[in-house]
Amino acid sequence: MSARAMVVEDEAALASLVAQYLERVGFEVSVTGDGIAAVAMSRSVDPDVVVLDLGLPGLDGVEVCRQLRTFSDAYVVMLTARADEVDTLVGLSVGADDYMTKPFSPRELTARIQARMRRPRSGFTGAGASEQSRVFGDLAIDVPGREVMVAGKSIHLTRTEFDILTALSSSPGTVYSRALLIDTVWGPQWVGDDHMVDVHIGHLRRKLGDDAARGRYVRTVRGVGYRMGTGE
Numbered sequence: 001m002s003a004r005a006m007v008v009e010d011e012a013a014l015a016s017l018v019a020q021y022l023e024r025v026g027f028e029v030s031v032t033g034d035g036i037a038a039v040a041m042s043r044s045v046d047p048d049v050v051v052l053d054l055g056l057p058g059l060d061g062v063e064v065c066r067q068l069r070t071f072s073d074a075y076v077v078m079l080t081a082r083a084d085e086v087d088t089l090v091g092l093s094v095g096a097d098d099y100m101t102k103p104f105s106p107r108e109l110t111a112r113i114q115a116r117m118r119r120p121r122s123g124f125t126g127a128g129a130s131e132q133s134r135v136f137g138d139l140a141i142d143v144p145g146r147e148v149m150v151a152g153k154s155i156h157l158t159r160t161e162f163d164i165l166t167a168l169s170s171s172p173g174t175v176y177s178r179a180l181l182i183d184t185v186w187g188p189q190w191v192g193d194d195h196m197v198d199v200h201i202g203h204l205r206r207k208l209g210d211d212a213a214r215g216r217y218v219r220t221v222r223g224v225g226y227r228m229g230t231g232e
């Protein structure tokens with residue numbers, strides 16, 4: 001079964017250009033130019049990847065992303081018209097995984113998406129059987145099943161949040177700098193703001209019931225980055 005992508009963009013020429021690029025690398029692509037239609041379409045298509053324009057008729061990209069995040073862990077790349085919008089969006093915690101500012105190269109967009117999709121769903125380290133289930137206090141991570149439980153309760157993480165947790169937990173003694181996390185989770189081709197990492201870590205902690213001060217599961221190593229906590 002091929003991976004599914006959705007392109008949500010009201011500039012029809014740009015939408016079909018991006019769709020063509022994604023089709024060429026093997027995605028099954030659905031396109032819409034309307035925010036309300038995008039939410040409905042994402043429920044039926046269940047996309048792996050969503051390229052989402054910020055400025056849309058119906059619902060804007062921020063609201064589409066928020067609604068999408070209630071039921072989907074698709075990889076969301078948001079398209080913005082101005083570079084300074086990205087900071088605002090990162091601050092708003094809309095749940096996008098990546099941002100590109102127009103005008104952008106559809107080739108680069110496609111390369112980034114491919115790099116991200118190539119990351120195996122079963123983790124990054126070629127984990128053996130003993131590595132597949134990881135436990136840190138009340139936190140249990142089923143790596144191949146991409147499931148996370150805290151105190152027996154299932155927690156819904158986005159793809160990026162899960163991948164960050166998988167990376168940190170694969171080597172609990174290692175301190176991950178933001179650059180190393182970006183390399184591990186997004187791939188070395190990714191160019192963007194390091195602070196994206198902090199935003200995703202913030203969401204991850206909130207969902208795990210962790211907090212920055214205690215860092216039971218995700219510990220801040222001041223001036224360096226993050227490492228896995230013991231759950232204590």
Ligand code: CA
Pocket residue numbers: 009010011053054055056
């Ligand atoms: Ca637009």
